[in-house]
Amino acid sequence: MTERAVVKAVEVVVWLRTLIHERTLLTGMRLPSERVISEQLQTSRVTTREALKMLETQGLIYRSNRRGWFVTPPRINYDPGRAMFFMEYVAEQGFKPFSHQISKKRVLADTALASLLSIEEGDSLVELKRVRGADNRPVYVETILLPERRLPGIYDHDLAHSVTTVLKEEYNKPCMNVELEVISSSLDKDAAEVLQAPVGYTSVEIHRVSRDAQGALVEYDVEHWRHDALKLKVEFNIRS
């Protein structure tokens, strides 16, 4: 039988998926421990972990540090085209959002950065790092770079909440044009730590370049999302 080889881990997958779908296990709840599952279904722990990792890839469950496996909450809809900021649209979807600033400092553009952002080498940038999440679960880390020469005094503004709002209201730069780059990747050590996930966890990486009406870059942003927490939505017109 061709099936035989796959059957054990898949059995565990099916068993757990059923528990989730029939709502015996609810969103956010802890799963039984790996050892308990193994005993219950007469498998080794390795096989059980194999199954858990499959469900993790599907986005149905996730793990947090060494605390256990949990049923994944619904994904957050993220539409970078809407002029709203995180706290708003996440609350709108029924979550309790949070946002913590990790660091804020000045950096100088090296050659690579300068050419990437079309600024001069040695130009000063404000670098902002933050984590954001919903219902006490961190979902993404981001690093924002703001060219100080184009945004004089930006360092002293309160950027803890919405950078977009500050750009729009204080600098009259509504960031009309956005360029997005999205790839599937994995979390490095730093990002994993902040997101309370294991190193190597599947992630979605979003690079966002925002330009003002004159086409000048005003914000460069890199986001690392837990892969299972994000549903990205974009709307645009075809350029022909």
Next chain:
Amino acid sequence: MTERAVVKAVEVVVWLRTLIHERTLLTGMRLPSERVISEQLQTSRVTTREALKMLETQGLIYRSNRRGWFVTPPRINYDPGRAMFFMEYVAEQGFKPFSHQISKKRVLADTALASLLSIEEGDSLVELKRVRGADNRPVYVETILLPERRLPGIYDHDLAHSVTTVLKEEYNKPCMNVELEVISSSLDKDAAEVLQAPVGYTSVEIHRVSRDAQGALVEYDVEHWRHDALKLKVEFNIRS
């Protein structure tokens, strides 16, 4: 030492990554077998596989069936906003693209589909399935749905190449507006088979809804990409 626990698999990761970065292992080449690696680095096969899976998640290597592990080719840049079709933009990036039609048939819209596509229940749709890839490596499968009532005679057109072109030139529908939904997920059995990947392989799922100038839906498309083969690019203006 906190590090001790992670060291073995990471050693293997570092070793292989070095081989790839110093170009001892080139794009598309097969890696040494799991048993050889294990012997070389004095680890068990389980640990070696752990390392290989980490590199796979990072997108640096991939596996094909039971043939072995290979160094991942560069990602394909996919920009749904450009009015070009697969064969063109992939060739433009230096790959040798291919596209195979898997099936083409009529389906009737059930309740769910009808409300999703804003058509009438029971309406006829043309369903098209195809695989596409580059350099003999399949990278995504897609299912296209075309409402026949809005596109009379669409079933008999040659859709093997570019549906977009047919819509534009034969139906005068340049698909002005596109709605994209992107999530990270995993391949089911069918998709995995077609993409020559293991069941559960990390994937990027793209749902694309295209509308004509009157706002009527003319194409619904679901794509399942190998996660490591795609770099999605989108450009748009913020709606405020």
Next chain:
DNA sequence: TAGTGGTCTAGACCACTGC
């Protein structure tokens, strides 16, 4: 401190691929 996940070992058999 008890229990959890994280890592690791040294085997084993199977299904499939490519020669």
Next chain:
DNA sequence: CAGTGGTCTAGACCACTAA
């Protein structure tokens, strides 16, 4: 047919979390 990856076992010790 030899070699590959895919699956599985029955243990083990560790680092960390939560009570």
